[in-house]
Structure formats: structure tokens, C-alpha cells
Amino acid sequence: MTTDAELLAAVGRLAARLLRSEGSEPVRAAWPATEVESALGLALPAQGRPAGEVLASVAALLEAAPAMAGPRFWNQLFGGRDLVATAADMLASVANHSLYTYRAAGPLVVVEQLVLARMAALAGFDAGEGTICPGGSVSNLCAVVIARGEAIAASREEGVDGRACRIYASAEAHYSVRKAAMTAGLGRNGCRDIPCDAQGRMDPTALDAALTEDRAAGLTPVLVAATAGTTVRGAFDPLPAIADVCARHGVWLHVDAAFGGAMLLSAQTRGLLAGVERADSLTWDAHKVMGVPLLCSALLMRRRGHLAAQLGETADYLFQCDDAELNPGTRALQCGRRDDALKLWALWQHQGDAGLAARVETLRAQALRLSDLASAHPRLQLAEAPPSLTVCLRTPGADAAAVCDLLAAERRQLVGHGLIGGERIVRVAIVDPSHDEAALHALINDIDDATQRLALGPPQTWARLAGHSGGLS
């Protein structure tokens, strides 16, 4: 019989073990999907199993899954962790509040408001407000829905002909913008791709022309989604010029800074987002660069009132007391809302403004350092000067995707690839400040080594030589 206290103590020990295993075995063997259920004994049982035994299975399962942190992980726009934020998130799971009403969540509502107000202020939204969404895709969707309601007043109550509406994003924007257009009834084609310059930034002149063309065709431009930190290149669309275009056409400006929002935390980097204070709304994912656990996406609004005006519903059985102001469920797409604010508040308490600024500066310095290493490298090539926190490398003589796959199969590095102007490159995401000089060197050396071997022959040979089944095609 395991007591509650014993079980929770075991959670602490298993969590510590998980952290250690990320250091000692940072790239784990990939399991062929077809073997997972039987090999790991995952089948759901008719009769229950003892708590301690289940917890051990959970830990074993997590250690069999890819490690999402540690010195060899560069594969997503999140990585590493601030352990205080993680600890707060663990306690949020225990406390299990739903952030919809003050009656249900009390002071935790104020906690969410505090972090949102600070983020809004950093964006120059001094009279703004916000809501924390389960991911940047949901934040972007909410922005589209709100902008649609503002552009076409009848849409909230009466609906809208989505075929006559358009939103605009650069050709290198995140796919969630297109998905938001589809969800909101505009269709995927309702999201118009605006061409980029050679650095992957939206061309404001092309945006201007598209808006003029669509207006002339009788279409209603609903929202322009500029990107601050594109997924592959880390590029920042030119916000001042885009804001000018939006102002001229009277169109809602949304900035998808899911990846790049953290650049606002340091005076050294916030210039990348110059002009953001003119945006109407902003997506900023704290679970990416800032090191809090998934998910924590802030949707920030320059003006108060839009969230409730477009997303609010009355519900007699839920919103029973307190000002609407204190009931964040009136400003959200969701009803029940996990407390994803507490971990961000804990991070801020632990780091302070100064620590968060230093974090971003460290990451930027690491990106520049990796960029220097690549520039100076005899064989690898830097694809472009990194605008922010992704570094893109050419692997001459070998396909960059094959390089990534080989590194994963050989359990050396987890890193992904992308396209720049049709050319496939290795994309390194620099989001974990614990990655030190040695980690950067190991990464460069491993990419170089894989590239050289692949240049000699087909990848199958090398994967087999390395004695791994791979499982990652």
C-alpha cells in the first residue's frame, strides 16, 4: 500500500532520474512504432495495477521516449527547462484549478493577469489585456476570429460569408495561420501568401498590392498576420512598414511572435520587434524560448474589450459571481482552462526581469557563436546570418534531411531540417541556454562527420554500419 505522501515523494525521485537520464543518454534509441505496445507493456488492463508499479511504468515509458531537453537536443522551438517553472507546473497539476472564474481559481486569476499585463507592457500594449491559450495555433485562431468580428460587425451573431474574407501572412508564416483561416470559415485559400524578400521577410509592398487588389475585388481583408520569428529561419517581418500598410487599409494587424516574442525581454534584442506596439494583437509562446513547460501561449491585445466582445458567452451555471473582469473564462475560446499561468509566474519570480533578459542574450550569443563556427568551418556552410535564434547550415555533398536522420539513428544529435529558397538545410534551434561551448562544438562536429560519411555513399550503408535499426525513416 502506497500512501499519498510516498507516491508524491516517488514522483520527485523519478523526475530527478528523468533529468539525469537526459544528461547521460540525451538521444535515446528510437522504437519502431509497431513494437512499442508489446515491448513496453502498454495494453490497458481489465484489472488495475498497484500505484507504485504504474508509476514505475510511467517513468520507464518517459525514458523510452525521445528526450526533449539535454545537451543534444536542437530539434524544436522549445528545449531545456527552467526547473522552477516545471516544479510550479507539477504543483498546478495537483491543485487542478480551472482558470475560468474567480470563484474557482481565486488568486490564480490575478496571477494570470499579472504575467499577461507584464507581457503586454513589454509589447507596448500599456492599456492592453490578454489570455493564455493552449498553444500558438489557438492564439492565432482567436486573433482571426476577433479580427473577423471587428471587420464585419454582424459576423458574431449572424455569421459571415467566409469566402469573401481574406487574411494575409508571409509565405514563410506558420501553418497555423492557414489553419485558422480554414477553421474560421474563410477556407485555406482565404489565407493569402505574401511573398518574402531574400531574407524570408514579408514584402510590405506586395502586401499593399494584395490588399488593394482584394478590396477592389469586393473582398474584405480581415487580418494581416506578420511573423516575428519564422519557424525555419527565425526571420522577423518588417513591422513598421507592415503597420503602415495596415493603417492605410484599415486592417487588423496581428503579430505571430510565438517564437520571437521572447526577444522583447532584452534591450539588446527587442529592436527585432520594433513597431509591435502598433499591432492590434500578438501571439507570444512562453513555452518556446522562455523555458516553461508546454503549453503557455499568451494572446495579447492592444486594447481592452475585444476578447470578451468577440469570445464571451453568458453561462448562468458558470459565471455566477464577481465582475466579468475577474472571470477570465469570458475572454477565452475554452471553457475549462488548465492553469498555465502559474509556471510562467514562477519563472518570472525565479529569474526576474534581469534573468529573463540574460537568458535571451545568452541564447542570442550562442546562435552567433554557432554561426561563427559554421562560417569558419572548412566544409559546412552557414546558409545565412541568423536573424535571431535559429541557425541554418548547408551540408555540401549530403542531403541535410539525411544528415539529421543519420544523427538521430546513431543517437548523436536531435536536430531538424528546413527549406530556404528551395534548398534543404539543417536548422538548429537555439532555445536552451544550458547548451555550452562544448555542446555547440559537438553539434558542428557531428553534423560534419555525418555529412562526410553520407557524401561517400547511400545513407542505408551508414545506418547499417552504425548498427542501429533506426525506426526513423
Add this chain to the structure above:
Amino acid sequence: MTTDAELLAAVGRLAARLLRSEGSEPVRAAWPATEVESALGLALPAQGRPAGEVLASVAALLEAAPAMAGPRFWNQLFGGRDLVATAADMLASVANHSLYTYRAAGPLVVVEQLVLARMAALAGFDAGEGTICPGGSVSNLCAVVIARGEAIAASREEGVDGRACRIYASAEAHYSVRKAAMTAGLGRNGCRDIPCDAQGRMDPTALDAALTEDRAAGLTPVLVAATAGTTVRGAFDPLPAIADVCARHGVWLHVDAAFGGAMLLSAQTRGLLAGVERADSLTWDAHKVMGVPLLCSALLMRRRGHLAAQLGETADYLFQCDDAELNPGTRALQCGRRDDALKLWALWQHQGDAGLAARVETLRAQALRLSDLASAHPRLQLAEAPPSLTVCLRTPGADAAAVCDLLAAERRQLVGHGLIGGERIVRVAIVDPSHDEAALHALINDIDDATQRLALGPPQTWARLAGHSGGLS
């Protein structure tokens, strides 16, 4: 200097303390919102604070917030917890996987598929599939978007005139259905309220008439959302008759069983959902009745393929390897997805099918027991025989809302209220099997006592007499 292991050990101890405080102080003092920031020292600092100190603040904050579990909590459709599920969720925060690709989440993708397949099978969707969403509102929204795409083939690519589309739900359905209509571009009025019978169940004849009328008017019926377990009364819409109507009109049948889905876990209660196997889609929140932490809403589909066909996007930088089947991000509204499956898998391992069935049977027995206590009570009245897991009580001589507020202000019980046919009643949610006979008696006695006192005079008198500032209006 706190080591990682020490910090995580502290998490275990603080979590245990939080559990104890739910027992010793189950209804906490309510903080006036204006005092929270300074009284609890919540302001975000310029310089960071030590980890241990922040963690202590987090714990203090959680103990100052309302307790969402424990013997006096009957206020939401979730309550209590299965501690093994909670423990798994805590470890999920540490491991921090994103369930979008097999490369990123490996075996955890299979874990999600296993729990979804079991839930789908329980719904009679033997060839089905599913996805876990951050809450029932998102699940319902996805169902509307998918049904819209199936009803009007061009809508996914070209968009749709939402003004010409309709969805249908009972007048007692959850507000998220109306919000989904708004989000999808149909407008709030695009959700048509279908009248209910005296027991709060959708009238299939009225549904039939509405569909006929709308078709004749040239409108496109997109989806019927039947409710299995309404929020206040716990009523179940008559699925066989509704499925007949949907089949006759060729309309997508969605069942919002966010609350009632758990009734499928026991042979004794699954009859409430008879006919669900004819639905096209189903929302079932495991974070409600089943005791896993927020959020864990399963959207289940009777047929494979609809999720990816309507929600899928290509993303070269993300979906880089493995079959689409193994990349659940192709079947989701979100991009990054917190691992909300692991806790449910852990619950199932701990309880087994048998334990989950027993859980539901215990809850149903408690609801009937409370209903008997109310029926036999000399003053309180049972508003109606409870269809499932909510019990609605009349408080003759006092306003039910005032009764709930008084009980909260006096820190005796947390329970909410609702409307049945315009009459305000106390709604007791029976979702925590650890509520024993004594807890049921205490609840009845406290409701009776508050009712009697309120019947004597204005609530202000009593709140002041009790010596509490209240803070809950």
C-alpha cells in the same frame, strides 16, 4: 543553492501538504481580488529570487486559492483526483513532450492512440479514431469544423457562407456549442436551440421540424449536437430518436458527452448513451468524471480519416518522417500539444476497466443516495430524480444562489446553482467517489441550515454574523 533533486523532492513534499490542507481546510477563505497582489506578494520582480523561496510562494499561493478537491467540494463537473493520474501528469510536465510527431514523442504517440482506441470502442466506434483536445469546447469546435467540411466540400479550401449554415443543440446544451458556431463563422444565431422536454432532453420532433424548415429555407444543416449529460441537470438527450432524425436528414450527429461520456465505463450506466454508436463524433472529457487532472478531452470519430482530411496541414519543417498515422499533429487543431494522454493511460493502468466501472457505479450510487436524503428531508426538496451525476435541490424559503454564496462565505461547502425551468436550484455535482456518507449528510445539513437562516432575513445579516468578509458576491 538548491539542487535539482532537492527541488523536485520539495515538489513531492509540497504536493503532499496541499493534499492534506484540502482535508483540514476544504473551503478556504476567499480573498478580495483587489487585495491579492499585495497581500500575497505577487508582483513580478526585477531581480530573481532563489528557487526554494519561489517554490514556497507557489505552494502558499495554491493554498490561498480555492480547494478544487476534498470533502466539501461539489461545485464543478470535476473534483477529487486519482493520484496516480496526477503523478503521471506531474511527470509529463517534466518530460515535456509535444504530441505532434512520432519523432518528438515516440511511444507516447502510441499511448495516446491506445486510450483513444479504448474510448472509441466503448462508444461503439470500433473502426474509429480520435484526438485529445485541451477541453470539451475545443473538441466541440473541431466537430463543427469537420462536419462543416463534410457537409460543404468546398469549405475547407474555398471557405463557406456561414450565414447559410446551421447547427442544432438543445436549449440546455453547453455554451461551447454556440461558441463553436460563432468561431466557425456561422454566427451565434447559427446555433439553433431545440426545445427540451420536461426532463431537459432535446425533443427529436422539434429537431426534425427545425431541420425540415431550414432545408426548405435553403439553409444547410451542418451538425446536430446532442448532449449526453447536461451541465445542470445531467440529462441525456434521446440518442436513438435523434440519430433517426439525423439519418433521415443526412446530417452529422455529434454527441457532446463531455460530462456523460464516463457513463460508458460501466454496464450499469452505459444505457444512458444507447445509440451513441450511431453518432459521427463524440466529445468525452476524461478530466471531468474520471478524475484525471485538467485538461483531457477526447474527440472520438466513428470513421477514420475525417480528422486529417479536415484539420490536416502539411508543414515541411515539422512532419518530416514516419507515416502520417504516427504524427497526431496532422489530426489536431493545435500544433504543439501537451501530453494529456499519459495521465489517462496511467489512470487506466491503475484502475483497470473494472476500477473505472466501479468508480462510475460508486458515483451513481452516491447521487441516488443524496437524492434519497433530499426526498426524505423535512424541508429541502429534490427538484427531480437525478438522471446521472448531478442532484438538483430546491431550497424552499430561500434563494438557492444565496444559499450557495452563504455556504462559500462561511467556508462550509463549495456548491453551485442552476436553473430548471426558470427556477433556481442548488446543483450538486457528484464526481468524487471519495465523498462518503458523512460528506453527503454534512452537505444536506449545511444546505438546510443556510436555507433556514436565509429564510429568516437578508443574507447580509448572516454573512456578517458569521464574521467573514465573504468576498464572493
